[in-house]
Amino acid sequence: MxxxxxxxxxxxxxxxxxxxxxxxxxxxxxxxxxxxxxxxxxxxxxxxxxxxxxxxxxxxxxxxxxxxxxxxxxxxxxIGPVHALTSPTDLRRRTRPLRPGLSVAHEAVSAGTLGGFVRTPSGLAMLSNNHVLAASNSAFPGDAVRQPGPADGGGSADRVATLTAFQPMVAGVNLVDAAVALLDADVPATPGDLPGGPLLGAVPGSLDVDPDEAVEKVGRTTGHTRGRITAVEVDGVAVQYDEAVYRFDDQIEIEGRGGPFSAGGDSGSVIWRSRDRAPVALLFAGSETGGSAGTGVTFANPLATVLAVLGVEWCPDL
Structure with a gap:
């Protein structure tokens, strides 16, 4: 067709x-x-x-x-219920410099993933989900973000960033589950430290991402995984959070290759295209069943939409 x-x-x-x-x-x-x-x-x-x-x-x-x-x-x-991936590698321990894939979270959240880094008018910030950095709308700008997240032992001494901005999730239609936190002045970071090197490709719009595209990610729980995009422009994705069900439109669906693409705690991972290492999406939810192998599917926000909504610029390397 x-x-x-x-x-x-x-x-x-x-x-x-x-x-x-x-x-x-x-x-x-x-x-x-x-x-x-x-x-x-x-x-x-x-x-x-x-x-x-x-x-x-x-x-x-x-x-x-x-x-x-x-x-x-x-x-x-x-595909069964779809949940925000926040439940409790080396990616879970305290690590400096900061790099994509590490365990991070707001002090009131268990643990999620540091997806990557962005430039803001105030400086370098980490990118992840609202439900990871902003406790699903309940946090306030200025709140502390820890690395590792509390579920992985992160305490008050592990503060690395300050919540700067997040897109609130609403009862109607949502496009992204996203937030950024400005790095503290004394915290080093290596944005390009990913499997295979920096994500140097230009950030594409959602129409540049096609079904059957091979993709990868590195996340706090499952580490480096590979998969393929199985659907785009997905509307009506109902995601169960602790406090409510939120609906998302214009999402990307992904299946893992040889196993699940993601699991609880991988929320916030940035997904990139295998063919050119271009960052394309921000992982935020998934199911435990469904997909061609029956191991579940992952849902992600188009990264171009995330960056536009938050008003930030992707930072591939320092």
Whole structure:
């Protein structure tokens, strides 16, 4: 299917979902009003396909009748619940200089991952998720960030940065789960210290990331892993955080190669394209089931969107 035709079919599915979902939602359920239906663009044998992801098999009943021809262009998969990856290598211990992949977190959070470094008007800052550096909206600019995170033994003496800015997550549609923390003046960092060297490619827009693209990341829990993008422009990703379910649109879905691409504690990792080492996405959530190998899928924000929303510039090396 032509990509534009796939986008039209995706739009048809999304347009027909709300009525069905609202009719099936039960008062008090944490799922409502869009329970567990995400729709994006995937790769088919002869072009693009529409990728539909469900968290419960029963939610198949929510999908509209598109007709036989259109249904053949839709890949429906049950991936189970999607959670923010914050639960408790060498990446977990106290490390200086700071580098991508290390355990970091707000003092009220268990542990996540230092994804990379960005330039702000005030200086060099680390990039990770809102739910890692800003405790899912509950922190304040000026709060301390520790390395390692508290779950890995980080205490008050392990302060390395100050929360500078984060994009609040809201009850409506979200695009990113992202935050930055300005490094303390006496804390050294080596932004380019990643497997294979610095990420020197230009930061592309989301349309430059295609299904079947080979990607990599380094994260606090699973270390250096490889995978492939299985869907882009995914709308309606419902992510379970400790305090609420938040919906995300225009996300990237990734499967691991030879095992899971990520696990709890990898949130905040920056994902790069294998072919040119261009940073493309910020990892923030995933499931434990689904995917071609049944080991789960990972979701990530397009990095170009993250940088634009936060008003910062990617820093590949000093």
């Amino acid at each position: 032509d990509p534009d035709a796939a986008r039209e079919l995706k739009a048809r599915i999304l347009e027909r979902l709300p009525t069905a979902v609202e009719a099936r939602s039960t008062a008090g359920e944490r799922d409502a009003p869009w329970p567990w239906v995400a729709v994006g663009l995937g790769a088919g044998r002869t072009g693009a396909r529409v990728a539909v992801r469900l968290q419960r098999d029963a939610d198949r009943a929510l999908l509209p009748d598109l007709g036989r021809a259109a249904a053949e262009e839709v890949d429906v998969e049950v």
